[in-house]
Amino acid sequence: MSKSLQAIRGMNDILPEQTPLWRYFEGTVAGLLDAYGYRQIRMPIVEFTELFKRSIGEVTDIVEKEMYTFEDRNGDSLTLRPEGTAACVRAVLEHGITGGGQAQKLWYIGPMFRHERPQKGRYRQFHQIGVEVFNLAGPDIDAELIALTWRLWGALGIRDAVKLELNSLGTSAARARYRDALVAFLGERLGQLDEDSQRRLKTNPLRILDSKVEQTQALLADAPKLADYLDEESQVHFEGLKARLDAAGIPYVINPKLVRGLDYYGKTVFEWVTDQLGAQGTVCAGGRYDGLVEQMGGKPTAGVGFAMGIERLILLLETLGQVPASIARSVDLYLCAFGEQAELAGLALAERVRDQLPSLRLQVNAGGGSFKSQFKKADKSGALYALILGDDELARQVVGFKPLRGQGEQEHIAWADLASFLASVDLTA
Numbered sequence: 001m002s003k004s005l006q007a008i009r010g011m012n013d014i015l016p017e018q019t020p021l022w023r024y025f026e027g028t029v030a031g032l033l034d035a036y037g038y039r040q041i042r043m044p045i046v047e048f049t050e051l052f053k054r055s056i057g058e059v060t061d062i063v064e065k066e067m068y069t070f071e072d073r074n075g076d077s078l079t080l081r082p083e084g085t086a087a088c089v090r091a092v093l094e095h096g097i098t099g100g101g102q103a104q105k106l107w108y109i110g111p112m113f114r115h116e117r118p119q120k121g122r123y124r125q126f127h128q129i130g131v132e133v134f135n136l137a138g139p140d141i142d143a144e145l146i147a148l149t150w151r152l153w154g155a156l157g158i159r160d161a162v163k164l165e166l167n168s169l170g171t172s173a174a175r176a177r178y179r180d181a182l183v184a185f186l187g188e189r190l191g192q193l194d195e196d197s198q199r200r201l202k203t204n205p206l207r208i209l210d211s212k213v214e215q216t217q218a219l220l221a222d223a224p225k226l227a228d229y230l231d232e233e234s235q236v237h238f239e240g241l242k243a244r245l246d247a248a249g250i251p252y253v254i255n256p257k258l259v260r261g262l263d264y265y266g267k268t269v270f271e272w273v274t275d276q277l278g279a280q281g282t283v284c285a286g287g288r289y290d291g292l293v294e295q296m297g298g299k300p301t302a303g304v305g306f307a308m309g310i311e312r313l314i315l316l317l318e319t320l321g322q323v324p325a326s327i328a329r330s331v332d333l334y335l336c337a338f339g340e341q342a343e344l345a346g347l348a349l350a351e352r353v354r355d356q357l358p359s360l361r362l363q364v365n366a367g368g369g370s371f372k373s374q375f376k377k378a379d380k381s382g383a384l385y386a387l388i389l390g391d392d393e394l395a396r397q398v399v400g401f402k403p404l405r406g407q408g409e410q411e412h413i414a415w416a417d418l419a420s421f422l423a424s425v426d427l428t429a
Helices: 019-035 049-056 061-066 085-094 139-156 172-187 195-203 205-210 214-220 232-248 310-319 340-356 371-380 391-396 415-423
Strands: 046-048 068-071 077-080 104-113 125-134 163-168 268-273 282-288 303-309 333-337 362-364 385-389 398-403 411-414
Touching: 019 104, 019 125, 019 139, 019 310, 046 049, 046 085, 049 061, 049 077, 049 085, 085 104, 085 125, 085 303, 125 139, 125 310, 139 232, 139 268, 139 282, 139 303, 163 232, 172 195, 172 205, 195 205, 205 214, 232 268, 268 303, 282 310, 303 310, 333 340, 333 371, 340 362, 340 385, 340 391, 340 415, 385 391, 391 398, 398 415, 411 415
Parallel strands: 333 362, 333 385
Antiparallel strands: 046 077, 068 077, 104 125, 125 303, 163 268, 268 282, 282 303, 385 398, 398 411
């Protein structure tokens, strides 16, 4: 027998039972971004491989080991995007969106792809919402991005479960001085480093600070500190950010080992982390990348942004029991009609109600069936109420209104009054 078809490992179907929560989350974020004046941009899923090599860095784990790269029929090397910032920068450069020094506040949503070992909260196809801001260089916009996410956590009911970690990486010159000091320190202790850190010492030594190996972390306790190498400009910027967060009442902790995994970051970096999801604790992360636009061929342009992992935040909402009851139900009312004449009247009545109450979720029974079978389908739909049309209701031009959850007697409502009656019914349970 042939092998049954199934999804690629680490690339998951999002089933109808799950999508209401996704839509709730995505709609909440989109509404908040609209309120802050951010505009949506949509980029292709596939880009030229060179884009990510130039932006992310050829010696990063993403480019070296994790990208899905292939040649097309023209012989061009293409890559499924592993993150969104590089693609967004390419788009604004190609279309001149950042020209003239005008501030741009953009956001995007969609799938990203990395060939990682799948585990809970980490997938090979994963979804992100990203925000990017261009031509604003001060700490005020850094603070706005953090305040925006803080407000989102409040709207979702998860503020108590997340913690903000901050650090400053300084300018590229400051990082270069620190890198030299760190390499010199660790080079003298090479044999005490884990194998992965030994490799990174030659390619991306700052990532060693983020090592999860206990012995390596113990060794780093006496290593040079990045804060001691910060330039004055970066120190002033970081103090300005902290002052604004203090003024807004947003709590944070300084994590001197927070470096992020992408080469283009400088100055501010931040992560929102949780201890509710095991090893995959980062739910939102970002920072400043003032040199990236110039690195990719544009004029010097300030840039800052973040990305949040939708899968992890959905998982956090479920773990904390912060899923609104109303979104678990896809139908408010279910219309049962018995006999052809009742079906004709029911269709017409349902469309008139939809005209007057467009947000009402009304499902009309299809496929006929007995009284018992239609009510069984109505109950399975999750609807709060059933509307009933039979011969008696047709003769009187009324519709039965019967609660399906909890207590309540059946009522009869005149067709002409149905929309106004339903508008007064509480459908939030």
